Amino acid sequence: MGTLIFATHNENKVKEVASVLKHRFEIKSLSQIGITQEIEEPFNSIKENAIEKARVIHLLTGQDCFAEDTGLEVSVLNGEPGVKSARYAGENRDFDANIDKLLANLEEAADRSARFVTIICLIRNGEQQIFEGECKGTIIAKKRGTGGFGYDSIFVPDGDNRTFAEMKMEEKNNYSHRKKAVEKLATYLQLQP
Numbered sequence: 001m002g003t004l005i006f007a008t009h010n011e012n013k014v015k016e017v018a019s020v021l022k023h024r025f026e027i028k029s030l031s032q033i034g035i036t037q038e039i040e041e042p043f044n045s046i047k048e049n050a051i052e053k054a055r056v057i058h059l060l061t062g063q064d065c066f067a068e069d070t071g072l073e074v075s076v077l078n079g080e081p082g083v084k085s086a087r088y089a090g091e092n093r094d095f096d097a098n099i100d101k102l103l104a105n106l107e108e109a110a111d112r113s114a115r116f117v118t119i120i121c122l123i124r125n126g127e128q129q130i131f132e133g134e135c136k137g138t139i140i141a142k143k144r145g146t147g148g149f150g151y152d153s154i155f156v157p158d159g160d161n162r163t164f165a166e167m168k169m170e171e172k173n174n175y176s177h178r179k180k181a182v183e184k185l186a187t188y189l190q191l192q193p
């Protein structure tokens with residue numbers, strides 16, 4: 001079984017991705033390989049930040065690795081919080097504060113449609129590949145559920161009436177932006193010699 005480094009400190013993301021790839025690859029998070037430093041997300045696009053994170057970790061380790069960046073894009077807010085999703089309410093990346101700010105900004109909104117977008121950047125044998133996944137849904141007015149992370153408790157994916165935070169991880173994976181991007185990554189890797 002091959003090993004891939006996943007350039008993240010977010011253990012929720014590691015669990016979600018490892019649950020998709022577990023029979024095919026051993027996934028190692030940054031903490032598992034002894035990297036504790038925060039990886040910067042300096043750019044104004046999800047794709048550029050995913051590429052940057054993968055490049056930094058590839059430079060540090062010299063090993064095959066991938067990074068992902070995700071944003072929640074709300075239609076009536078012209079795609080915000082988008083690339084700013086992690087720091088929507090301020091630099092300290094507070095999930096609850098981000099949700100409160102988003103709900104306040106949507107108080108009067110009739111259109112509550114949104115989508116999660118995930119971009120994965122893989123660097124394998126020094127070559128870069130990009131994979132994308134999206135999940136469309138609705139932002140509800142009040143948090144529901146205790147599972148997951150980030151904006152999960154206010155996002156109901158199209159085709160269901162539960163929030164991501166009310167689902168088991170496997171159920172979230174039936175809809176998830178991240179799962180769709182990871183499946184594309186897995187398919188690509190399987191086709192490689």
Ligand code: IMP
Pocket residue numbers: 010068069070071072085086087095098116148149150151152164178
């Ligand atoms: P990043 O990709 O770690 O920069 O995440 C951006 C922001 O979106 C963070 O606040 C995350 O918590 C949030 N986020 C990323 N993925 C998800 C998800 O699957 N569900 C809910 N929130 C997410």
